[in-house]
Amino acid sequence: MKKLFAKINLPAFLEDVRLRYAAGAMVLLAVVLIVFASFVSPWLGLIMLVTLIVLIGATFFALATITANTNKYISNLAYRIKRGEQEALIKMPVGILIYDDQMNVEWTNPYLAQYFTDADILGRPLSEVDPELSELVAAHQDSTETHSITWGEHEFDMIIQQSIGVVYLMDITRYAEIEARAESERIAIGQVFLDNYDEITQTLNDQTITNLNSYVTNTLSDWARDFGMYIRRISNDRFILIAYVKALRQVEADKFKILDVIREETSKQNYPLTLSVGIAYGDPDLSKIAATSQSNLDLALGRGGDQVVVRAKDEQAKFFGGKTNPMEKRTRVRARMISQAMQELFKQTDKIFVVGHKRPDMDAVGAALGIRRIAQMNGKDCYVVIDPANLHSDVERLMSKVGQDPEIANAILTPDAALSQATDRSLLVMVDHSKASMTSAPALYQALASRVVIIDHHRRGEEFPENPMLVYIEPYASSTCELITEMLEYQPSNAASVDKLEATAMLAGITVDTKSFSLRTGTRTFDAASYLRSVGADGLLAQNLLKESVDNYIQKNHLIDTVEMISQNMALCIGEADKTYDPVIAAQAADTLLTLSGIDASFVISRRSDGKVGISARSLGDINVQVIMEKLGGGGHLSNAATQVEGKSIAEVKDMLLTAIDDTAEEE
DSSP, X not given: OHHHHHHSOOOGGGSSXXXXXXXXXXXXXXXXXXXXXXXXXXXXXXXXXXXXHHHHHHHHHHHHHHHHHHHHHHHHHHHHHXXXXXXXXXXXXXXXXXXXXTOBEEEEOHHHHTTOSOSOOTTSBHHHHOHHHHHHHHHHTTOOSOEEEEETTEEEEEEEETTTTEEEEEEOXXXXXXXXXXXXXXXXEEEEEXXXXXXXXXXXXXXXXXXXXXXXXXXXHHHHHHTTOEEEEEETTXXXXXXXXXXXXXXXXXXXXXXXHHHHHHHHTTOOOOEEEEEEEOOSOHHHHHHHHHHHHHHHHHTTSSEEXXXXXXXXXXXEEOOSOXXXXXXXXXXXXXXXXXXXXXXXOSEEEEEOBSSOOHHHHHHHHHHHHHHHHTTOEEEEEOOOTTOOHHHHHHHHHHTTOHHHHTTEEOHHHHHHHOOTTOEEEEESOOOGGGBSOHHHHHHTTXXXXXXXXXXXXSOOOSSOSEEXXXXXXXXXXXXHHHHHTTSOTTSOOOOHHHHHHXXXXXXXXXXXXXXXXXXXXXXXXXXXXXXXXXXXXHHHHTOOOHHHHHHHHHHHHTOEESSSSEEEEEOOTTOBOOHHHHHHHHHHHHTSTTOSEEEEEEEOTTSOEEEEEEESSSSOHHHHXXXXXXXXXXXXXXXXESSOOHHHHHHHHHHHHHHHHHHO
């Protein structure tokens, strides 16, 4: 039977066994019905037989036609798909390159061939055909992800299938240009502030002020017009700036030389005026951009002015300028205003805690004792938070003196003790630092993060407490003790004045930070020292507190013995890799180097007791060591800065320092 069916050319639809059985069953059922109908009536049986034959014939014909049409459609579709694949492979706007194990070009589609300058490329090494593309393929062939590359004058998305040796390249130059244009046409908002306008103009006559205003306005307007920006004066000492990001990029490339132009030209007229600028961009909300620009301006002012801070959304700030030391303010109006504001804050708190930076120096401890006295003058309990571990020798001497004064000694707390006494109405005063990472009581800071006052004389950095209640940062000041001494003069007159030990500690703090009144001193520095002497500060006791031990003196000289000149006017000392040095000794060594002829800047690299490698940087003012240290994660003043690097060797930190110095020199 199977042989019989094999010889019969069955329709395609009956080649399926299941269909054959189904069709056979239906025919058999029809035959049975016809037989039964024949017994009833022969004519009925005949009619049903003829009908069955006709239906079977019609069904066979219809199914055969459908099968033939389906086969034809499938064959046609398969041909078109195959032809489409071939056409797409050749003509689609995606470049395809096939290479062998030796990176020889085996085939490229016509679309990609147009990007090669040489038409004869098959069989040749890709490095010979196009070295640039060869390097790009070699750099990314281990990854299956999509990479955006620049090849020649075009931008491509590239995918590599290394297993079969195929490179796919999609030209996205048009879209990259659209994206670049959208990026360049984003709005940037800036605020320009004349740092010392009020102080300069208060001694000038009306005609000179008018001439000064005209010069500044015309100069800034010409500068803005040259770079395609809009600037408008909105008050005597403030301008608003609006620009596209592409114009901002050009100004950044120019290093904001407008700061130097205005400072130098006004200095020639004996009224040196400086600018501070805060610029922001990158947020779709213009109000947020404006708010960020004001924050950036505050940062520029907190760093001493005469500089520009540019920051986009979710990016680190970029700094320009800041080449000059902050100018001393002639009046103490702000000191009086801050003093009054602090008195109001004291009224709203139950306890006050004062904290300095890690390993506090005499300036931090003296300032903390000064704040404690101010709080007492206003009838408030105040505690100085000091971590007794790893204190400098001068601070240890001071603490031994404090131990002899029960009133002050009872106000000295460890960080843990202060944390246990703090309440939600307590106030935290950070002195001589503004970075949370530098505070000596981090847990206490976290507990009182929403109730923080900052008093500091260092330039403000990017890391800064969020929404402090009061900020008093004056980079022109010699020390934090100088700022707090001025505030003491505006306290209630009927309160007990600062005592001898507190005044001596504050005088010692000023002495330390000014290197015995030889650096960063102004008239107000000497005024503060004079006031402290008038209330009982003991100069001899201050000198005894600051005495250097013999071991420290030997270590300092040992560091100086390693001096090497890294440029014509820069000196570098490096401590042994297996020996630790006190940061104070490293700082003293850097200060001593500046007393030597021909050295304008000094750097000391040494291993600290905490395992980090520290760099102390000093200069006479012509070289901005703060910018150099900021590149390494530190900060400080233009002439006095430092940083700590973790997880690096002494040699690696030296290389990092030399690179930062070179980068800073190139940017100037």
